[in-house]
Structure formats: C-alpha cells, structure tokens
Amino acid sequence: MARSKITLPPDPVIEAYKKAVDVTLLQENLRLTVEERFSKLMAMQKFAEELRRAGKKLREAP
Amino acid sequence: MTDFEALLRLLARARVEFIIVGGAAATVHGSSRLTQDLDIVYRRSTENLHQLAEALSPYHPYLRGAPVGLPFRLDAETLQRGLNFTLVTDLGDLDLLGEIAGGGNFEALLGHAQPVEVYGAQCYVLGLERLIEVKRAAGRPKDFEAIAELEKILEARESG
DSSP: OOOOSOOSOOOHHHHHHHTTOOHHHHHHHHTSOHHHHHHHHHHHHHHHHHHHHHHHHHHHOO | OOOHHHHHHHHHHTTOOEEEEHHHHHHHHTOOOOOOSEEEEEOOOHHHHHHHHHHHGGGOOEETTOOTTOOOOOSHHHHHHOSOEEEEETTEEEEEESEETTTEEHHHHHTTEEEEEETTEEEEEEOHHHHHHHHHHHTOGGGHHHHHHHHHHHHHHHTO
C-alpha cells in the first residue's frame, strides 16, 4: 500500500545531521522485531523516568 | 510511561480505524530514538468517533497539561467538535490527530500506510517515505535529527 522512494530532494541541513547518526544503533534496532522495538522503547521510557525521579530527589536533598 | 502495547491492543480490539504516525511510527520502522507518546491519525467517521471514545473512556482520558478540575469529557460529540487532542490516559500519553501538517487526514494518509501486526493487533503505520515527507514538511528543528535517522534507515533499506 505504501509508495516507495522518497520524492523530496536532499536537504542540506538534514544531510549535515545524517553525519551524526549512530549507524550501529540503527543496525541493532533493524535486527529487532516491531514488538521488540516497542518493548525497548518502553524500557527506555521507564529508565528515563527513573533518572528524572532520582534527579529530582537529588535536587531536593538538603 | 506510555504502555504502547496496551494502547494498541485496546484500539485494535475496539476496531478503531487509525494510522500510527510520529515517533511510534519511527519506532516501527527501526528508529532508536525515545518517544513519550503514541500519535495516531484517526478516521473522523461517526462510527469511528463512537468506537474511539468508548474504547478510551474507561481509561480516564484528560487533556494533557490542562488545569486540574477543568471539565472535560471525551465522547463522540467532543471528538466531532474538535480535531486534534493531546491526552493523558491511565495507559499513558495519547495524541488523537484528525489531521497532520503536510499529510492531511486519515483518508489522505491511508494510501501511504502499511498494515503491521503489533502485539497481535492489526494496525496501520504511516510508511517510512511518507513519514519523512511529513516530518520535513512540518519543518520543526526538533525533528531534524529524527529525519536524518529515518533517511538513513531508508537508505539502508534501499541498499538491501
């Protein structure tokens, strides 16, 4: 159903950002199933929330 | 935390017609970036508005960031009167989008969507090429890194 091939010309700003993309992370992710990608995303969210909680506690400490 | 699994199962079980867009769509395509919410473009047919409202109502949908106590009830009438809703629910953050900038509504996007099975739920996800186009059209600086990653994924896919 989805069309193939991107129709927009290369954007110089995006091309500059592409140089900073961590391809190893992408390769790792592309090996996962869709469910595994979502599970990883939820685990990252949980981790980020825990870090925020810890940071808040740290800032509130006397 | 947004429970993507529970939200997707819920919407699919209720036979809501929707397309996954935004960061969650990027995740489906292989993005390694963190996203906080589930963005969906929903069909604005009367039947679908009822199905959507009925599916979500047990999970206490409320306008994200709205002052506590602001009267809000998500029902088909509310959905009909509005277009885009950024919600917090018991299952996490959910954005209901009647249309998206540069992409249009459900009907306009459906031809660019792909069927995908997630956690046993049959859904549609916006195709990678269209997702890139839409994000580019939005022109938000915060999306630049995400677009770059998506274009890398597209290149990897096309090079086999």
